[in-house]
Amino acid sequence: MSSTTILAARHSAVTESSGVRRLLITAALLFLLMFLLLPLISVFFEALRNGVHTYVDALTEPDAVAAIKLTLLASGIAVPLNLVFGVAAAWAVAKFEFRGKALLVTLIDLPFSVSPVVSGLIYVLMFGASGWAAGWMADTNIQIIFALPGIVLATIFVTFPFVARELIPLMQEQGTDDEQAALSLGASGWQTFWYITLPNVRWGLLYGVLLCNARAMGEFGAVSVVSGHIRGETNTMPLHVEILYNEYNFAAAFAMASVLASLALLTLGLKTLLEARHGDSLAKGQKH
Amino acid sequence: MNITLKNINKQFGQFHALSSIDLHVESGELIALLGPSGSGKTTLLRIIAGLEFANGGAVYFGGEDVAATPLRKRQIGFVFQHYALFKHMTVRDNVSFGLRIRKGDARPSKSDIRQRADELLELVQLSGLGDRYPHQLSGGQRQRVALARALAIEPKVLLLDEPFGALDAKVRKELRHWLRELHQKTGVTTLFVTHDQEEALELADRVVIMSGGKIAQIGSVDEVYEQPASPMVFDFLGSTNRIPVERHGNHLVIGTDKIAIYEGDHTGHGTVYVRPGDLRVASPDDVGLDAIVRNVQRTGPIVRATVAINSTGQLVYVEMPHLHHDVQHLLPQQSLRLRLMQYSVYDAENTPDGEDAPEPVLIGRERLRLA
Numbered sequence: 001m002s003s004t005t006i007l008a009a010r011h012s013a014v015t016e017s018s019g020v021r022r023l024l025i026t027a028a029l030l031f032l033l034m035f036l037l038l039p040l041i042s043v044f045f046e047a048l049r050n051g052v053h054t055y056v057d058a059l060t061e062p063d064a065v066a067a068i069k070l071t072l073l074a075s076g077i078a079v080p081l082n083l084v085f086g087v088a089a090a091w092a093v094a095k096f097e098f099r100g101k102a103l104l105v106t107l108i109d110l111p112f113s114v115s116p117v118v119s120g121l122i123y124v125l126m127f128g129a130s131g132w133a134a135g136w137m138a139d140t141n142i143q144i145i146f147a148l149p150g151i152v153l154a155t156i157f158v159t160f161p162f163v164a165r166e167l168i169p170l171m172q173e174q175g176t177d178d179e180q181a182a183l184s185l186g187a188s189g190w191q192t193f194w195y196i197t198l199p200n201v202r203w204g205l206l207y208g209v210l211l212c213n214a215r216a217m218g219e220f221g222a223v224s225v226v227s228g229h230i231r232g233e234t235n236t237m238p239l240h241v242e243i244l245y246n247e248y249n250f251a252a253a254f255a256m257a258s259v260l261a262s263l264a265l266l267t268l269g270l271k272t273l274l275e276a277r278h279g280d281s282l283a284k285g286q287k288h
Numbered sequence: 289m290n291i292t293l294k295n296i297n298k299q300f301g302q303f304h305a306l307s308s309i310d311l312h313v314e315s316g317e318l319i320a321l322l323g324p325s326g327s328g329k330t331t332l333l334r335i336i337a338g339l340e341f342a343n344g345g346a347v348y349f350g351g352e353d354v355a356a357t358p359l360r361k362r363q364i365g366f367v368f369q370h371y372a373l374f375k376h377m378t379v380r381d382n383v384s385f386g387l388r389i390r391k392g393d394a395r396p397s398k399s400d401i402r403q404r405a406d407e408l409l410e411l412v413q414l415s416g417l418g419d420r421y422p423h424q425l426s427g428g429q430r431q432r433v434a435l436a437r438a439l440a441i442e443p444k445v446l447l448l449d450e451p452f453g454a455l456d457a458k459v460r461k462e463l464r465h466w467l468r469e470l471h472q473k474t475g476v477t478t479l480f481v482t483h484d485q486e487e488a489l490e491l492a493d494r495v496v497i498m499s500g501g502k503i504a505q506i507g508s509v510d511e512v513y514e515q516p517a518s519p520m521v522f523d524f525l526g527s528t529n530r531i532p533v534e535r536h537g538n539h540l541v542i543g544t545d546k547i548a549i550y551e552g553d554h555t556g557h558g559t560v561y562v563r564p565g566d567l568r569v570a571s572p573d574d575v576g577l578d579a580i581v582r583n584v585q586r587t588g589p590i591v592r593a594t595v596a597i598n599s600t601g602q603l604v605y606v607e608m609p610h611l612h613h614d615v616q617h618l619l620p621q622q623s624l625r626l627r628l629m630q631y632s633v634y635d636a637e638n639t640p641d642g643e644d645a646p647e648p649v650l651i652g653r654e655r656l657r658l659a
């Protein structure tokens with residue numbers, strides 16, 4: 001055997017022949033095109049099919065504005081709360097040893113493993129008209145289900161893991177040396193957290209918040225169960241899209257959908273930027 | 289400030305990391321904690337700092353029990369093995385961190401803080417690098433930033449955990465001299481951990497040798513080197529020849545050779561510990577061991593020879609400087625008489641790494657040579 005054939009033989013042992021390779025790449029690209037890119041394009045295409053005027057009208061009619069406002073409000077509450085909970089949970093898990101730590105870590109993942117519809121139902125079960133807290137709610141005249149609090153609760157539940165999941169491996173990897181150094185230099189616990197721990201995880205935190213926000217705005221299942229679909233009152237953007245669609249108001253449905261899709265694209269863009277710029281200070285192997 | 293440790297015990301679960309540690313460090317002393325991996329050096333340092341808490345015993349700073357003083361109030365400069373510099377801060381901000389976080393009147397003005405940071409950077413020979421970030425520095429430079437940062441709070445005690453562990457041999461040497469000078473300048477009570485015995489012997493006023501969570505010996509460099517308290521210490525401070533002997537009164541006998549007179553009076557078996565560098569070629573009418581040279585090697589300035597004792601066949605290692613007048617006798621197959629210049633005698637053969645074996649008792653040394 002000549003040396004070139006040996007080389008070729010060795011080569012083919014680790015890589016496929018060029019024909020197979022091309023076929024695989026083409027298949028993957030076609031798949032992406034059909035299932036991701038075409039639908040995305042068609043969203044914008046359908047939204048603008050009847051002209052820009054209809055598009056703007058569809059987004060400015062009162063119910064649509066209410067839906068957008070509600071979505072912004074719900075995620076505006078849920079995301080900061082999850083930011084705080086997530087940081088607290090990650091801090092506890094990464095920096096301390098305590099009983100029940102493994103359980104806490106498992107619980108953090110729960111929202112990922114439970115169907116969003118079930119998450120919504122849990123809240124209906126707890127706070128609904130015949131739920132556990134029904135008596136208390138009747139007394140205090142607080143309504144949770146079919147109102148903003150329910151939507152916020154459901155959103156928090158579903159998006160809880162994003163921040164914590166991003167931060168835990170990051171904080172674990174960084175250990176506690178920096179914190180100990182800060183303490184030995186005379187910093188208080190709060191100063192240590194504020195000047196050392198938080199800056200150390202800032203990019204990971206931003207990344208987690210970004211994903212959390214995208215999911216919070218786009219959440220359908222859990223919110224759908226607790227919302228009650230009251231037009232102009234408890235409809236979030238994804239729910240509004242569904243209603244419009246069921247009413248065969250395609251142009252308006254796609255207009256609203258295009259806003260959600262733009263949000264998704266924006267998130268994706270920021271996420272890619274973050275990964276490119278600060279990939280080394282994000283949690284490894286935890287990219288969602 | 290002086291430091292006293294009284295009967296410190298530390299357990300991790302069932303594991304005794306430290307048992308009954310007693311230590312007194314004078315104000316301004318430079319102490320090395322030396323010992324094999326896992327012997328508890330870091331744990332001891334962390335207990336002094338307040339990063340870890342002892343299960344028993346007490347730590348006194350200047351005669352005062354510091355059990356109730358948290359880490360951040362102990363005024364300790366702690367330098368971590370991997371420096372633990374704050375990555376997101378410039379070198380100057382790292383150094384001034386301890387001052388910037390002070391509250392109220394304790395906090396110097398902005399310009400004072402900056403000036404102090406620059407002074408410290410000059411002290412550690414890094415002036416001009418204040419605006420860099422830690423990742424833009426070499427290992428040795430990071431090390432010095434960590435030190436400057438620790439010194440910024442004017443610590444009463446400086447604790448360094450393997451300060452030069454991650455550096456190459458040449459940089460280590462430079463930093464060693466530099467640390468010695470720095471210590472002379474600042475006079476801060478300093479404890480540093482190392483498992484490089486050369487580093488410990490070169491830098492420290494006193495050396496604390498640890499083994500298995502206990503202090504094996506405390507003493508000046510000369511003391512621990514010349515009068516090791518146990519075979520473990522002997523072994524740890526350089527390579528060792530272990531030769532089984534018979535003791536008759538104050539004489540030692542190896543095979544048929546009566547080799548020396550020692551400062552003891554026992555009869556029975558024993559083991560002589562002698563360093564390769566403490567063996568010399570003697571004239572045939574001197575007391576000593578008859579041996580035959582097996583092979584000779586030269587590594588740099590040191591000549592190493594393996595010789596076999598005639599009466600027992602045991603192999604013994606000999607080292608001497610290459611210009612020493614005895615070197616000419618070290619030729620393969622050459623017969624010679626070896627003199628033991630400095631050695632310790634322990635009561636029985638015992639491997640220092642055998643955990644459960646009782647520590648051999650030191651029963652004698654060579655008779656002190658008259659000056």
Ligand SMILES: Nc1ncnc2c1ncn2[C@@H]1O[C@H](COP(=O)(O)OP(=O)(O)OP(=O)(O)O)[C@@H](O)[C@H]1O
Nearest residue numbers: 300303305323324325326327328329330331332483
């Ligand atoms: N947090 C901990 N939990 C359990 N065991 C520990 C802990 N920290 C230290 N140990 C054990 O205590 C012993 C002493 O550890 P220490 O870190 O003090 O050793 P060392 O002398 O500094 O060693 P090295 O030279 O390798 O750094 C080791 O056997 C180690 O396994």
Ligand SMILES: [Mg+2]
Nearest residue numbers: 329330331481
């Ligand atoms: Mg250590």
